[in-house]
Amino acid sequence: MRAVRTLVASFAMVAGLSGAAIAQDKTKVGFIFVGPVGDGGWTYEHNQGRLAVEEEFGDKVETIYQESVPEGADAERAITQMALSGADLIFTTSFGYMDATVAVAEKFPDIKFEHATGYKTAPNVSVYSARFYEGRAVQGHIAGKMTKSNIIGYIASFPIPEVIRGINAAYIHAKKVNPDVQFKIIWAYTWFDPAKEADAAKALIEQGADVILQHTDSTAPQAAAQEAGNIITFGQASDMSEYAPMPRVSSIIDNWAPYYIARTKAVMDGTWESKSTWDGIGAGMVGIGEITDAVPADVKAEAEALRDSLADGSYHAFTGPLNKQDGSAWLAEGETADDGTLAGMSFYVEGIEGEIPSS
Amino acid sequence: MIHLEKRPQPSQFWAGFTPILAVIATMIAGGFMFWMLGKPPLEAIRTIFWDPLFHETFGPYSRPQLLVKAAPLILIAIGLSLGFRAGIWNIGAEGQYIIGAICGAGVGLAFYPSESVLIFPAMVLAGALGGWIWAMIPGLLKVKFGTNEILVSLMLVYVAENLLASVSQGLLKNPEGMGFPGSRNFRDFPAAYNAELISGTGMHWGVAAAFVAVIFAYVLLTRHMLGFQVRLTGEAPRAARFAGVNPSRLILFCLGTSGALAGLAGLFEVSGPSGQVTIDFNSGYGFTAIIVAFLGRLHPIGILLAGLLMALTYIGGELAQLMLGLPAAAIQMFQGMLMFFLLAMDVLSHYRIRFNKTVPA
Numbered sequence: 001m002r003a004v005r006t007l008v009a010s011f012a013m014v015a016g017l018s019g020a021a022i023a024q025d026k027t028k029v030g031f032i033f034v035g036p037v038g039d040g041g042w043t044y045e046h047n048q049g050r051l052a053v054e055e056e057f058g059d060k061v062e063t064i065y066q067e068s069v070p071e072g073a074d075a076e077r078a079i080t081q082m083a084l085s086g087a088d089l090i091f092t093t094s095f096g097y098m099d100a101t102v103a104v105a106e107k108f109p110d111i112k113f114e115h116a117t118g119y120k121t122a123p124n125v126s127v128y129s130a131r132f133y134e135g136r137a138v139q140g141h142i143a144g145k146m147t148k149s150n151i152i153g154y155i156a157s158f159p160i161p162e163v164i165r166g167i168n169a170a171y172i173h174a175k176k177v178n179p180d181v182q183f184k185i186i187w188a189y190t191w192f193d194p195a196k197e198a199d200a201a202k203a204l205i206e207q208g209a210d211v212i213l214q215h216t217d218s219t220a221p222q223a224a225a226q227e228a229g230n231i232i233t234f235g236q237a238s239d240m241s242e243y244a245p246m247p248r249v250s251s252i253i254d255n256w257a258p259y260y261i262a263r264t265k266a267v268m269d270g271t272w273e274s275k276s277t278w279d280g281i282g283a284g285m286v287g288i289g290e291i292t293d294a295v296p297a298d299v300k301a302e303a304e305a306l307r308d309s310l311a312d313g314s315y316h317a318f319t320g321p322l323n324k325q326d327g328s329a330w331l332a333e334g335e336t337a338d339d340g341t342l343a344g345m346s347f348y349v350e351g352i353e354g355e356i357p358s359s
Numbered sequence: 360m361i362h363l364e365k366r367p368q369p370s371q372f373w374a375g376f377t378p379i380l381a382v383i384a385t386m387i388a389g390g391f392m393f394w395m396l397g398k399p400p401l402e403a404i405r406t407i408f409w410d411p412l413f414h415e416t417f418g419p420y421s422r423p424q425l426l427v428k429a430a431p432l433i434l435i436a437i438g439l440s441l442g443f444r445a446g447i448w449n450i451g452a453e454g455q456y457i458i459g460a461i462c463g464a465g466v467g468l469a470f471y472p473s474e475s476v477l478i479f480p481a482m483v484l485a486g487a488l489g490g491w492i493w494a495m496i497p498g499l500l501k502v503k504f505g506t507n508e509i510l511v512s513l514m515l516v517y518v519a520e521n522l523l524a525s526v527s528q529g530l531l532k533n534p535e536g537m538g539f540p541g542s543r544n545f546r547d548f549p550a551a552y553n554a555e556l557i558s559g560t561g562m563h564w565g566v567a568a569a570f571v572a573v574i575f576a577y578v579l580l581t582r583h584m585l586g587f588q589v590r591l592t593g594e595a596p597r598a599a600r601f602a603g604v605n606p607s608r609l610i611l612f613c614l615g616t617s618g619a620l621a622g623l624a625g626l627f628e629v630s631g632p633s634g635q636v637t638i639d640f641n642s643g644y645g646f647t648a649i650i651v652a653f654l655g656r657l658h659p660i661g662i663l664l665a666g667l668l669m670a671l672t673y674i675g676g677e678l679a680q681l682m683l684g685l686p687a688a689a690i691q692m693f694q695g696m697l698m699f700f701l702l703a704m705d706v707l708s709h710y711r712i713r714f715n716k717t718v719p720a
Contacts, residue, residue: 064681
């Protein structure tokens with residue numbers, strides 16, 4: 001089924017691209033993708049952003065992409081070739097491309113580079129990321145309300161700050177509405193591996209989890225939950241609405257389109273500047289997918305209120321009092337976390353069991 | 360009625376000619392696939408095979424990159440081919456590659472930010488030693504307990520991957536990396552950086568090592584007693600035993616050599632083209648090298664050419680994605696076709712095709 005969808009997506013892509021003719025005055029925008037564009041998650045949404053750029057600017061823009069680029073030695077060559085092919089703006093859409101992006105940018109000072117989820121900038125390198133943890137707070141709230149076993153399973157990818165932040169945000173908000181809640185975390189060490197993700201989901205379900213959160217990109221955990229029955233899940237990176245209304249009861253959607261359009265526009269207008277962008281629900285970079293009727297109306301209303309308060313800035317997902325896992329104080333009553341701490345977050349908050357692998 | 364007749368000796372002519380035939384067959388079948396995808400077939404094939412070498416924009420960059428991409432494949436495949444010839448199957452080169460990279464990079468990073476000229480040689484030794492030790496595990500287990508080296512070496516790949524994940528988040532993590540996984544970048548550590556020897560040529564120490572390995576393997580197999588023993592064990596195990604070949608010694612030699620070469624490849628990659636130890640630093644070179652070894656008919660010169668051909672299809676495939684918007688999966692299928700035809704055409708060098716006049720009733 002998955003393969004068929006991928007195939008259809010590839011054909012659609014090819015049909016869409018072959019219509020574009022090549023002209024010199026077009027702004028050429030390149031994308032380096034870590035997975036296949038048909039992954040249904042992370043890369044899929046970046047590719048949706050690419051298509052939105054084409055839609056927005058029509059004949060004035062040409063987009064190119066390379067998919068499934070490994071994050072090792074091959075990344076630098078892929079980015080260099082893209083630069084050589086005459087791109088004006090290049091988005092490298094995975095953390096592992098950071099050093100390669102900076103290295104290539106040094107050699108091509110006239111080309112603008114945008115690196116997703118990293119922290120190294122240069123005069124022609126911007127970084128951008130989304131505050132996914134805001135979405136995690138909403139998920140945590142729903143999860144805490146919905147669990148009957150009080151065990152929430154979490155499929156984590158790599159122990160990097162972004163993932164740890166997500167675990168903390170979800171836990172804080174689950175705990176707030178359900179003091180008995182317990183998190184079981186499995187580290188999959190992958191962003192996209194349907195087989196591994198399915199195994200992780202099954203293991204969590206066997207351990208009694210009736211809610212599965214995932215920070216990996218495939219729909220395999222959704223399928224595993226559907227098979228087990230009475231398990232709820234959340235779409236990750238993409239809406240994954242094909243699994244609604246059960247097991248998928250809501251989702252975090254990455255919406256890169258507005259950012260990609262704005263940055264392409266900036267290159268066209270000559271107003272592009274290097275900057276760091278970290279947008280959340282408010283700016284529309286993080287979307288909360290429709291909460292289905294499997295969730296009781298009052299829980300849904302609370303979750304939506306939480307979403308809106310995060311969006312308008314009246315509430316911060318990390319608001320004290322909060323302690324670190326070892327019991328030491330982190331945030332005082334009413335204090336909110338600063339971006340620096342969040343960006344490099346390498347600790348669990350109090351109450352989460354287990355250790356972050358090797359840190 | 361067509362039937363195959365086994366040749367008494369594999370045909371020299373066909374052994375040389377089948378690769379060319381296979382490339383032509385791939386072009387036809389691949390061109391057909393590209394046409395079905397709505398892409399210009401001739402342009403796609405030209406982009407894959409011609410542009411990396413002679414395109415006016417990409418050529419100057421891609422030509423050296425061919426060496427960079429091919430070097431680790433050749434280095435690993437040369438080591439593997441020795442064992443494969445003797446019927447010793449090291450499937451875990453990927454793991455030895457990882458351990459070589461970890462050990463070599465670890466030695467380098469331990470001395471950061473020293474400027475001593477001894478650092479890089481020490482890293483090279485540590486890389487080779489790391490790969491050697493990792494390959495000695497299946498080697499010693501096989502010699503002492505008769506375990507299957509295919510299984511043990513393969514399983515150790517997964518162990519190595521988990522070690523890699525662990526050190527890139529712990530032991531070797533960049534202290535200035537804001538909590539993100541991954542080591543310091545060797546680019547910012549000149550004494551330990553495996554830079555290009557001559558700027559713009561792609562020639563780094565790993566490429567040099569790959570060429571040296573090809574020459575050594577050639578001399579070993581054609582001129583040296585040990586090489587003769589390797590070949591004899593593969594072709595006639597019983598005769599080898601009568602000739603006094605010590606199987607245990609040969610197992611340890613073949614696994615150790617291939618491990619050390621894979622470890623070296625890992626070290627040269629991590630300190631050069633890749634630049635840092637990261638969670639998914641390995642991208643399948645150890646497995647691809649198995650294909651390269653067989654494509655090259657387990658012959659040193661053949662492996663050199665096979666490695667370069669693989670590199671060409673990788674880089675050409677990337678260009679085809681960029682220039683023509685071909686999906687990555689189509690490129691992989693194209694590479695698969697090339698392997699398939701190359702191996703399938705072997706039938707021509709081992710068999711003679713006979714056309715029978717008599718039609719069966």
